[in-house]
Amino acid sequence: MKITVKDAETGNRINMEVEEDNTVEEIIEEAANYWKKNPGAYVIRLGKKILQAELTVEEANLQDGDIIELIPDPEGG
Amino acid sequence: MIKIDEEIRKKYKIQPPPQNIIFEYGKEDIEKYMQEKGFIIESVHSINCLEEKIETVLQEELDFYIKEEACEKILEHCHSMALKGKEAMGxxxxxxxxxxxxxxxxxxxxxxxxxxxxxxxxFRREAFEEIFDKLDEISYEYVMVGWYHSHLGYSSFMSSIDLDTQKKYFNQPFHAALVVDPITREMKAFRLIENECREIPYAIFK
Incomplete structure (x- = not known):
């Protein structure tokens, strides 16, 4: 199936093909590597829910055409 | 197997910057602006912050604009959290x-x-869904153009932890960090330019 990963920091998007047994972590690693980001530094959202990295595409109930978004998790001091 | 088909890069609209400027940092006094809006704190206990202060110089070129309503929300949030003795962020x-x-x-x-x-x-981990709700209300193709947070009486500057956040997430030439101190009555903006942190001017518009 085809999904889109959006980078909230730039508005850029990646369209990608994934399979049902791919994990969210693998998807984010792929996108993060492409954008040269640290994959572990982000909260991943699908609509109003946080996606857990260990879930597969099937378990996360990702559907064809879904958009998942990388949200920063900043710290200030 | 995962296969990347294509990247669709955000297209930047060609448009003149906002014209209805009501405040320009560097030309006007932000303390006066904050005072007029009622977002300063007269007196609190002094806080000793041990964070390393990153030295910055002020860039001349104006390329960062804040809508008045957004600025008021930032100042209000920083003010209300400061009254509780806590930093704010968004x-x-x-x-x-x-x-x-x-x-x-x-x-x-x-x-x-x-x-x-x-x-x-x-942010509290469980609070991200509140942010998602807010993002879902936006009808245009938004970009997170930066972040804001407050300091409580130890002035407006980028600390080493702030700089880490800037480098990790907001490292593009259009990204900014706003640091508000309702006690010392400062609001400064910073940006990474060639991996170096610079203070930048900003304008508030109607």
């Missing part, structure tokens, strides 16, 4: 446009419940 939501160079505009903010102390702040 995302700067807006867009990036082009007119004789890139510039960024803050139209709104997104924030949520915080794990905050007088010298530290981050």
């Amino acid at each position: 995302f700067l939501i807006g867009d990036v446009k082009y007119w004789e160079g890139l510039y960024s505009i803050v139209y709104d903010i997104a924030t949520a419940s915080l794990d905050a102390s007088p010298v530290y702040v981050r």
Whole structure:
């Protein structure tokens, strides 16, 4: 199936093909590597829910055409 | 197997920067602006912050604009959290446009419940859904053009932890960090330019 990963920091998007047994972590690693980001530094959202990295595409109930978004998790001091 | 088909890069609209400027940092006094809006704190206990202060110089070129309503939300949030003795934080939501160079505009903010102390702040993990709700209300192709947070009486500057956040997430030439101190009555903006932190001017528009 085809999904889109959006980078909230730039508005850029990646369209990608994934399979049902791919994990969210693998998807984010792929996108993060492409954008040269640290994959572990982000909260991943699908609509109003946080996606857990260990879930597969099937378990996360990702559907064809879904958009998942990388949200920063900043710290200030 | 995962296969990347294509990247669709955000297209920057060609448009002149906002014209209806009501405040320009560097030309006007931000303390007076904050005072007029009622977002300063007269007296609190002094807080000793041990964070390393990153020295910066002020860039001349104006390429960062904040809508008045967004600025008021930021100042109000920082003020209300300061009254509780805690730092505030949120995302700067807006867009990036082009007119004789890139510039960024803050139209709104997104924030949520915080794990905050007088010298530290981050979002509570379970609070991100509040941010998602806010993002879902936005009808245009938004960009997180930066973040804001507050300091409590130890002035407006980028600490080493702030700089880490800037380098990790907001390292593009249009990204900014706003640091508000309602006690010392300062609001400064910073940006990474060639991996170096610089203070930048900003304008508030109607």
